[in-house]
Amino acid sequence: MEIIRVKNAEEGGKKAFEIIQSGIENGATVLGLATGSTPETLYKEMRESDIDFSGMVSINLDEYLGLGGNDAQSYRHFMNTQLFDTKPFKETFVPNGKAENPEAECKHYDEIIDAHPIDIQILGIGTNGHIGFNEPGAPLDGGTAVVDLTESTIESNKRYFDKVEDVPTKAISMGIGSILKGKKMVLMAYGENKADAIQAMINGAVTTHVPASALQNHSDVVVIIDDAAGSKL
Template sequence: MNVIVVKNAQEGGKEGYQIFRQVKDRGGKVFGLATGSTPLTTYQELCNSDIDFSDCTSINLDEYVGLGPNNDQSYAYFMKQNLFNQKPFAKSYIPNGLAQDIAEEVAHYDQIIADHPVDLQILGIGRNGHIGFNEPGTPFDSTTHEVHLTPSTIEANSRFFDNPDEVPRYALSMGMASIMKAKHILLEAYGDAKADAIAKTIEGPVTEEVPASILQKHSDATLIIDEAAASKLHGQY
């Protein structure tokens, strides 16, 4: 793992942008994208740049079950607001939260991932070490699946909703094995609420109880973290 410690999320966004740029300049065409507040500074840097994704494909990690793209809490809506309106891709995939047949949607999404090997996957991290919506205990060999969200994730995400009862209880998420297939992985984490998860991810054992710890086994993973998120690490980075 390549760990880059920055002062704050603004600086992290600049580093994140550089990684997108390098992958694109080397011919990368498929970008795995994430939602949440963490990647926002990187998306902002991309929006303010001359980078052009019009010949590229994006594949998002996850979506809430029950929310369609016009719902302003859906991840599809988030992506339009924060990246796609300014930087459109030739094709953008995101799990269909309104799919009637979940099993069919899951198989369809796995096929999309198989057809479009991801060059760069960007990730945030949950306070419990989850990536995408792969909660602790998710098998490392999992592919796209429906997830029953944990109370801590529902609570953490309730800040985006008017009423905590509105937070969906289920989501569709790329699996751990799908994420690990990406050629390059970039995980960003900012703030002390992520310090425990980051210490376990970098210095703890590789365990399904801390999903992000699998990144220790990836051949090309970069972590951009701020000083607060790095505060529980023992090693020097």
């Protein structure tokens, strides 16, 4: 596990972009992408770059159950506005939050992942150590699944909604097993509120109580953190 310390999220976005750029130069064609505020500086670098992504495939980690792609709070909408509207990809996959049969959608999504092996997987980390929406207690070898969001995750995400009651309580998320199929992991974390999770992920036991600790079992992981997020290492 390689740890890269940066001054701030802007520098972190540049470092993550350099990894993607190098990966593409060495044949990467599939990116696993994340949502939330953490990767926004990376997507800014990608939007402003001269890289042509039109031959590439992207696969997103998760989507709120019950939200369609046209909903302004959906992760499909987030990805469109943050990246895809400016930098089109050959194919972009985000779980269908409006699927009539969510369990069938989960199975279909794992089939997509198997058909398009992810070269570089971008990750954030929750304050409770979640990756994707794999909350504490999630199996470390699980596939894509419908998951219940914890109160802390709902609290963290309420800033994107008018009121906390509007935040969905379930999501479709790539499982930890699905995530770990990616060839290279790039996890970013900024701010003091991520320090406990980062410390537990890197120095703690591999445990379902800290889902991100499963990354210790992966052979190629880069962790990009600022001093605040790394303050307890």
